[in-house]
Amino acid sequence: MEIKRGIPGSPGVGIGEALVLGSEEYRFPHKFISLGKEDDEVGRFERALESCEAELRSIEEEAAGRGAPATVTRIVEVHLMLLRDPTLRTEVCEMIRKKGLTPEHAVSRFFRRYNKLFKGMRDEYFAQRYADIQDIEKRLYRQLLGERREDIRTLTKPVIVVAPDLTPSQTATMHTDKVLGFATEQGGETSHTVIMARSLGIPAVVGLRTIVDDLSGGDTVIIDGTEGIVIISPDEVTLRRYQEKREAFAEIADDLDTLIRLPAVTRDGHEVQLFANIEFPREIELVRRYNGAGVGLFRTEFLFADGTELPTERSHIEAYKTAIRLLEGRPLVIRTLDFGADKLMVDTGAGKEANPFLGFRSIRFCFDRLDLFKPQLRAILRASAMGQVKILFPMISSLDELLRAKAILREVMEELDGEGISYDEKVPIGIMVEIPSAVSIADLLAPEVDFFSIGTNDLIQYTLAVDRVNERVAQLYQPAHPAVLRSIKRVIDVGRETDREVALCGEMSGNPLYTTLLLGLGLEVFSVTPTVITEIKRVIRSVTIEDAKEVADKAMGFARAEDVVRFLQERMGEMIPEIFGARGRGRKAS
Ligand code: PEP
Numbered sequence: 001m002e003i004k005r006g007i008p009g010s011p012g013v014g015i016g017e018a019l020v021l022g023s024e025e026y027r028f029p030h031k032f033i034s035l036g037k038e039d040d041e042v043g044r045f046e047r048a049l050e051s052c053e054a055e056l057r058s059i060e061e062e063a064a065g066r067g068a069p070a071t072v073t074r075i076v077e078v079h080l081m082l083l084r085d086p087t088l089r090t091e092v093c094e095m096i097r098k099k100g101l102t103p104e105h106a107v108s109r110f111f112r113r114y115n116k117l118f119k120g121m122r123d124e125y126f127a128q129r130y131a132d133i134q135d136i137e138k139r140l141y142r143q144l145l146g147e148r149r150e151d152i153r154t155l156t157k158p159v160i161v162v163a164p165d166l167t168p169s170q171t172a173t174m175h176t177d178k179v180l181g182f183a184t185e186q187g188g189e190t191s192h193t194v195i196m197a198r199s200l201g202i203p204a205v206v207g208l209r210t211i212v213d214d215l216s217g218g219d220t221v222i223i224d225g226t227e228g229i230v231i232i233s234p235d236e237v238t239l240r241r242y243q244e245k246r247e248a249f250a251e252i253a254d255d256l257d258t259l260i261r262l263p264a265v266t267r268d269g270h271e272v273q274l275f276a277n278i279e280f281p282r283e284i285e286l287v288r289r290y291n292g293a294g295v296g297l298f299r300t301e302f303l304f305a306d307g308t309e310l311p312t313e314r315s316h317i318e319a320y321k322t323a324i325r326l327l328e329g330r331p332l333v334i335r336t337l338d339f340g341a342d343k344l345m346v347d348t349g350a351g352k353e354a355n356p357f358l359g360f361r362s363i364r365f366c367f368d369r370l371d372l373f374k375p376q377l378r379a380i381l382r383a384s385a386m387g388q389v390k391i392l393f394p395m396i397s398s399l400d401e402l403l404r405a406k407a408i409l410r411e412v413m414e415e416l417d418g419e420g421i422s423y424d425e426k427v428p429i430g431i432m433v434e435i436p437s438a439v440s441i442a443d444l445l446a447p448e449v450d451f452f453s454i455g456t457n458d459l460i461q462y463t464l465a466v467d468r469v470n471e472r473v474a475q476l477y478q479p480a481h482p483a484v485l486r487s488i489k490r491v492i493d494v495g496r497e498t499d500r501e502v503a504l505c506g507e508m509s510g511n512p513l514y515t516t517l518l519l520g521l522g523l524e525v526f527s528v529t530p531t532v533i534t535e536i537k538r539v540i541r542s543v544t545i546e547d548a549k550e551v552a553d554k555a556m557g558f559a560r561a562e563d564v565v566r567f568l569q570e571r572m573g574e575m576i577p578e579i580f581g582a583r584g585r586g587r588k589a590s
């Protein structure tokens with residue numbers, strides 16, 4: 001049994017067999033061979049070895065033929081040497097014959113040992129050998145699996161996915177009945193991969209730094225997404241304990257379901273609006289199931305997540321029509337395309353940027369690509385004639401940018417006027433407040449907008465200079481940092497003074513630990529992952545505004561994030577033990 005700690009991604013417990021994805025997504029269909037098939041499987045492995053050797057020899061010949069540098073042929077020689085190493089053949093054949101493992105699993109076990117050994121070495125020579133070993137391993141899989149290589153989208157049985165990293169689009173296409181949980185080496189608590197996992201209700205632990213080399217496909221794995229723990233090959237006692245925890249989690253979810261039809265009001269009758277964040281119109285089924293007030297953030301870039309289609313007016317309008325129909329009169333806040341950074345779903349043409357989060361993303365990309373931006377604005381406007389639609393511009397950092405976005409919107413309105421196409425002339429316009437400069441000049445931006453939506457996921461990373469997807473600096477990513485709390489307070493205050501609605505749609509609004517504090521700061525509109533609506537509602541219904549103000553006043557007095565978190569944990573534990581006590585399912589604060 002091995003216990004590994006990472007970053008709590010998406011809450012819940014998942015238990016199952018590991019499916020280990022390398023960067024090339026190999027999936028091994030079976031772990032054990034049928035009795036009596038040993039000779040066949042050993043033969044398959046030996047043929048794979050021969051094919052790899054033949055492949056390498058032809059690379060060598062081709063390289064020599066075109067006069068490639070000597071280093072190229074030397075690398076091939078090293079690979080051939082590794083491949084011919086008798087321990088590889090002997091140990092793998094023994095695992096097939098004596099343990100009944102399939103050649104794929106036996107190869108994976110063999111290389112796992114060597115990977116671990118080499119990966120930890122800092123020496124450049126050994127680091128290079130690690131890359132060589134990985135290369136050989138992949139070459140063998142390719143030969144062994146041949147046509148049987150499968151896609152994560154077409155899993156045939158439930159698994160726990162373990163990978164160096166997953167893209168948001170890979171997560172978006174996961175089937176919840178087949179992926180019981182996932183664990184990745186990279187990523188932070190607000191990476192879009194994690195946000196997707198929360199939407200889908202898939203337990204996840206990210207930022208483990210190493211895990212892929214620590215297990216083989218088929219090993220039993222426990223994912224505790226609430227605590228950020230992964231357990232490899234658990235013993236009987238641990239397995240039972242986590243099976244119980246998984247059931248307790250499901251029971252709490254059933255309890256929370258009793259709140260679905262109740263209003264989101266504080267104990268003293270103060271009404272709060274609980275909206276949902278979505279990536280796809282189909283998630284509105286969940287918004288309805290959990291009785292959300294509407295959609296507070298539609299991340300439209302996910303419509304094009306699989307990269308097969310470039311956004312067009314037609315594809316936008318189809319999605320918006322579906323969303324409006326499913327919402328049955330509830331509001332829909334459509335955010336314009338926020339491509340770039342970890343949401344590299346289209347080729348932005350920027351090439352590889354040194355600092356993609358500070359680079360050519362979001363509204364900056366849209367200004368450059370009016371051929372993509374304008375059709376979306378047309379579609380949003382057309383949709384505004386069909387239902388309650390609001391428009392939200394992301395990544396606004398200055399008044400100029402806001403005015404430019406509005407000018408383009410006006411141009412599009414004029415085009416529609418010319419074509420006699422109707423739309424809501426008073427469509428509310430809002431901006432994401434997710435860059436510190438927008439916080440500072442919120443008072444200057446307010447006259448130009450109808451509402452603000454605070455995007456803490458980015459606001460935290462830009463305020464604290466901490467990459468939101470980099471596990472190495474994850475401990476510095478602190479929602480409770482006084483600078484972040486002061487920024488949130490400032491925007492809420494400006495909203496109150498200028499009579500502009502302020503929503504908060506970053507992941508912080510879906511973490512129950514912060515609900516009372518945010519209420520106390522005066523937040524009245526929350527937009528959260530649909531599956532946590534009832535959890536947040538439960539906190540709202542458990543406190544009075546008076547309590548919340550007292551909590552906020554105290555929290556704002558601390559100089560360090562960890563003091564704020566400790567205070568909130570203690571105070572919330574006293575105020576609402578059923579959520580923050582031992583059996584509560586509140587996610588850990590970072
Ligand atoms: C945010 O930054 O808080 C936000 C909601 O937007 P995204 O997570 O899509 O960047």
Ligand code: MG
Pocket residue numbers: 394432434455457458
């Ligand atoms: Mg953002």
